[in-house]
Every structure is written in C-alpha cells, then in structure tokens.
Amino acid sequence: MHEYSIVQALYDAVAAQAASARATRVHEVHVRIGDLSGVDVGLLDTAWKTFRVRTICETAPMEVNRVAGDDLVLERIVLEVP
C-alpha cells in the first residue's frame, strides 16, 4: 500500500503550484497512470479522498488518464485564483 506515499508526493506538487499561483483553491487534478506503474487506481483515489480533507484540495476531484506503460505523472491542474 504505497498509494498514500504517492498521494503525499502528488499533494506536495499540487500545493507548490497552487502557492506559486496564489490560488485559493484547487478545482481539479489530472494525473496519467500507466498500467505498469505499479499503482492501483482505486486505492489511489481512496488515498486522495482521504488525504485532501481540510487542505486546499478539499473539493478537487482527481481525474485519472489510464495509459499503457509506467507513467506516473501529474498532467494538469485547474486552480481557483482571486
């Protein structure tokens, strides 16, 4: 169950982007997950929903683009900026 560790890294990357853009909220998170990445998408989603509580990502769904190969990539985020 390394998905929580992956989500921690994902959250850190998203939060850094949000801080540099002075965003008040993260609206969406899009990730690309390869079938040989060693990550279970269901567990990753559960970990994300647990981890995002009371953070800037609280209401941000994680959209998963499943691909072949071993990609484990933060593709794109949508921020709410004042």
Place this chain on the structure above:
Amino acid sequence: MCDSCGCGDTKLVPIDVQQRILSDNDRTATHNRHHFLERALLAINVMGSPGAGKTALLEATARALDGRRRIGALAGDLATDHDAKRLEAAGIRASSITTGSACHLDAAMVHHALHHLRWSDLDYLFIENVGNLVCPAVYDLGQAANIVVLSVTEGEDKPLKYPVMFHKADLVLISKIDLLPHLPDISLDRIIDSLRRVMPDPHVIMVSARTGAGIAEWIAWLGAREAGLGASHYAQAGGSTGPTGESR
C-alpha cells in the same frame, strides 16, 4: 470567473504541469546514483517476497566471494535488525533501514542510511528491499540494477500476478532449487515461462544458497555488471530521470 465587477468571484486557471509524481524521489535517486558512480560502486536493488531468500543469497554471495570484493548491504525491514545482524555475521558491512509501517524503500531512506554505513570503499552495495512483490518496484533508489529473488515454493504464476516488479527486473534469481525434489507439483519450466511473459529481456539464474548451486553464475553476472559500470550504464538504470524529468 468574473474579472471586472469586483464581486470577489475567483477565476479558473488551468496549469499544464506534466511532472513525474515521484520527481522528488527521482532527484534523490539521481543524487544517490551520482555518489555510487563517483566511487565506481555497483549498487543492486534486491527485491522479492518475504522469505524468498534475499538475505540467504547475500550470505552465500559473501561466502563465494571470500573477500575478493568488499561488499556492503542496507537491509530494509518494517521492524527488527535481524537481517543486518545476519549479514554482518557473514562478513558483509551492513546497516538496517527500519521502515516502521512503510512497505518499500525510497531514495531518501537509502540516502539517509548511507550516512550510517562506511560505504565509499565498497565494490558492491546490496540494497535489500522490504519483502514485498508490489511497492518496492515503484521507487528508484539510485541502483545500477534491479534483481528479484523468487523461490520455487512461491508458486509458478507469481510473475504473472505481480508483473510490474518482474517487468523492471534486470535479473531474476530462482532460489531454493535444492527443494525441487520435494515439490513434485512445481515445474521450473513453468516458472521460467511465466517470467518470459512479463520480462522484456529475461535473464534468469537458478540458485541454492544452501548447496551453492548457481552462485558462481550469479557472481559472474555481478562481475559483468561491475565491468560495465560507467556513466551511460548508470543513466539507463531503472527509473532514472532524463533532462525532461520523464522516466525512460
């Protein structure tokens, strides 16, 4: 959404990030790899199930090398330093990485552990990962090669059930082959067939740490990897990052 009237609405700003989620781990792994390269040290990530015989393999390796190479090991486990003590008793300079509840090693744990091991004069460093066929495969540690120890008692289809780890393996050691006469239902051919289905470039050595069978071939494999140590070799090792931060 509203730019003009001052109502306080926020606007939605999309940002194209395209960054490896484990990019921090990749950076630390690259740093570790750089350390190993500077010292011409062959670092091997040893993975496999709990009880596959990872520690026994390293003990047999030390016996076979008999002082011809300086070898060290970092032994990862959730709890206890039993493996590190066994390795020390076998003449391997060892330090344990106790992960608590974490099911794998990451590059930062290895980097931290290097501060507790006199490693810079070693020829080989074995990073004995936490016994687990899933999670360790995801994290680059800075190794030159990944090996998986798969014992004959684990069943013939483990490579098919856990393809990611075997897909990333440069070498699979099928261990405990001295037990085969006692396992009439286990076919070595079927294990090897499973490996061929998931490994892009299958390299397999059959070993017994108890009898020493196959250990000479394993030592020769290490020697060949050692001879091939070089910048290009390291740059190709599992999960390393290129200039764009993308994996391979």
